[in-house]
Amino acid sequence: MAVGSYEEICADAGAIEVDRRFADKILLPGFVEGHSHIMEGIVWTMPYVGAGDRRSPEGLLVQGIRDVEGIIERLREAADKLSDPDTPLFAWGFDPLHIGGQQLTRWHLDQVSTTRPIMVIHASFHISNVNTLILDRAGLLGPIDISGVVVDEDGRPTGELQGIAARFRVFRMLGGNPLSANLTTDDVNRYAASACIQGVTTITDLHSDLPDNTVDLYRAAAERDDFPIRLVPALASASHSPDDGIAKIERLKQENRPKLHFGIVKLVIDGSIQGFTARVRWPGYHNGASNGLWYVAPEELPRIVERYHRAGIQLHIHTNGDEATELALDAIEAAQTAMPRPDHRHTLQHCQMADAALFRRMRALGVCVNLFANHVYYWGDSHYEQTMGPERAHRLNATGTAQRIGVPYAIHSDAPVTPLGPLFTAWCAVNRVSSGGRVLGRETEALTVAQALAGVTIGAAYTLKLDHVVGSIEVGKFADFAVLEEDPFEVVPEGLKDIPVWGTVVGGHVHKAPGE
Amino acid sequence: MIAAQAAIPMTVVGGFLGAGKTTFLNRLISEAEGRYAVLVNDFGAINVDANLIAHHDGTTIALTNGCVCCSVGGGFIEALGGLLDAGGKFDHIIVEASGVGDPWRIAEIALVEPMLRLNATIVLVDAARIEMLLADPQVGATVRSQFERCDVVLLNKIDLIDRLSLERARDVVEQVCSNACVIETSQASMPNLASLHQRPARSPFYAQPCAVDSADHEITFRRWSYQRDGQFDRSRLALALAALPPELLRLKGACRLAGEANSALLQMAGRAWSLTDAGSEESSGIALVGIGTTSLPDRLELDDILDHALA
C-alpha cells in the first residue's frame, strides 16, 4: 500500500482512481489475533449454550443463556430441528462458573430427550455433560469408580465427564468426536468469516499437528481472493520430536505465501487456572486446591527449547501459572546463554500470573508476551474468589506492567475459549472489569485505548514476526484494514466493545462482514 | 458389541523421564508372545533394535515379529480407537504413558471399554533418583501419582546403587503403593510380559461382567529381595530352600555356587525349585527376588535362612 494525500500518492504510484466508499467509515490497521484456534470454525456446527453473547460466522448475534432452564429450552429447539431421532445432539460453550455455579446434570438433559444422545461440551473443552441415555449405553451408569465420572453424594453419576477414559468410551459409543474429525473447507471458511465480522485480517491457529489434510486446505484457501484472512498456524510441539518439528517447519515454510505463514512452534507447559491445572507458585491456589499439572517434564523443557532456539525457530510457549512462566524463562535463559540469538522473539502465551520480576526477566531476555485480557472479564470473579485470591487477581494479565517495563506485548481471546473480537479484547484491557462488575487492578494494569489497540494490531504482529507486513497502515505493507463505523478514539472507553465493524480489507480486496 | 472374553488385553507402561521406559518397551516387543501393538504417548521415544525393524515410516515402525510400534503424540485417543477398529489384528495392546502422564488414567480406558481388558499397569522407577524426585517441589506430586495406583513397580537401575540406597528406594516406593508388586530390575535385566506372569489387574473397581474373575481382585503381594556378594554351597542351599516358609510363592534370580565357574539361575515356585546353568561368568554374587503373600515373614528372617546356605 501507499499512504498519503492524493498528490503524494500520485507522485509515487502514478494516476490513481479515488474510491470513496469508506468516506464515512474509520479505517484501522486490520486486527491481528495472536492467539486463537481453528476450533472457532468448527464449534458453530453445534448450538451454543454459553452465558455470554457471541456472534456466529453468519454474523448473527447468538444470545448467551444464564440459567439451566434456558439451556434446556435451546437444546429442545435444536433437537426439534434434527430429523433423525437417533442423531446425537452436541452443544458447546457451557461453564457453570458463568451462571453462578449452577450445574447441568443428566436429569436436566433428560428433560430434552431420553431417547436421543445429548452431550454439552464445556467452554474449556475438557469437560462435558451427557444425558442418562449416553451413560447407560456407554456402561457408565452403574456404581463406578473411574476418575472423571462425577458422582453425587449418593454415588450416582451426574452425567459430568472429565477424564480420558470416559471421553474415549463415550465418543466411541457415539461414533466419533465431532470436534476432532478431519478439518473441512467449511470449517476454514467459517473461521475466516468469524474473523472478518470482528475486523480481523491476520489470525493464528495456535496449536495444530498440521497433518497433510490441514496444510492442503490452508494452502488452497490462502490462494483464493475471497478468503479474507492471513493465517498463521503454529506447529504443536507435543506431537513432534524437536528434530521432526524442525524438519517439518523447514518443509512447511516452502508453502508460505501472502495469506499463509508457517514457521512458529507452540509448546504447552501447564494447564488452566480456572481448571486448577496451571502450575502456580506459593501461596498456591487460593481455595487450597493442589498444584496443577506439567504437560512437559520440567527437566525436558530446556532441551526442547534449546533445540528450536538453535534452529532459529520462534517458540510460542503456553504458561498460565507463574511457576510455569518461571520455568519457561529459565529454559529460554539457558538457551540464550548457550547460543545468544538476537531478536528470537520467543513469546509467552497467556502468562496470566506473572509478577513484575518475571516481566523484568522477559525484557532482559528479549521475550515477548501475549496476555489473555479476556480472562479478566470472563473468569476475573473466579480468580478473585477461588483460584488466586484478591491480590493476585488484581494483577492478573498485567498489561500495565508489561507496558511500563517495556516487554513487547499483545492481547488475545484464545477463541473459541472466549469470543473472538479484538475490540472486545481491547475493551477488557482498558476497563479491567469482570462479568460480575468487579474492577481488577485498573489503576496499575489498565491500558489506554491507544495502547490496547496497538496490542491487537502492531503488538500482535510483532509477536508473530509479521510486523514488517501487517499491523499498521504504512507504505509498502499489505493493504489490510479493519473497517469500523465509529472512531475508537472518539467513543467513551466503556463503549469500545460496541463499535460496529463493517468488514475488512485484505490486500486491497474488500470483504463486507456477513450479518443480519 | 464384542463379547468380553474376546477383549484385547491392554498393558500400560508408565514412569517419569529417565526411568527406563524405552528399554523396557524394547524388551517387551523383542520378546513378544504374539502380535503386540505399542502406542507411545510421547514423541520421539521409539527406539527399537534396528535388526527387528521390517518397515519404518516416521511415526510407525513395523517389526519382523508382527508387532507394530506407533508414536501418537496428540492423537492418542484416535490411534487407540483405530486399533480397536482394526479388529483382531493384535493380541495385546501396550500403551506407554508420557513421562509426566498418569498411567492409571489411561489404564481406566481398559476398564470402561468392552473391547479391552486391563492386563496390568506397570510403572518404572529409577531407584537412584526416586527419593529425590518424590521430595522435589516441582515434580514430586507428578511422580507420586504415577505409581500410586499400579500393579507392578519395576524398581530399575539397581545396578547403579549400593544396597543401602536400594533399600531406601524400596521403602519410599512401598510407602506410596503398598499393594503393588515391586520388582528390582536393571537396564540389562528387564522382565518381559511372560515373566510378569500376566496377573489380573488390581483394579478395585467395577461392574465389568465376566472380564475379570472377582476372586482375583484383592490379590496383593509382598516382595523380598536377597543380595549377597558371596556364593552358595549346593547342599546347604537345598536345605535352606526347604526351610523357606510356604508364604513365599516364588523365588528367582542368579547366584554363584561354590566350586562352579558359571553362575546359576535359581527358580522356585511353591516347593519346587531348579538350578540351571546361566551360561555366564560375568555376574558375581547372589541376587534373588521373591514374591510372597501379605503374611510373608519379615525380610531379615528370610535373609537369615538363606545366609545359612552361604559357602
Ligand SMILES: [Zn+2]
Ligand atoms: Zn489457546
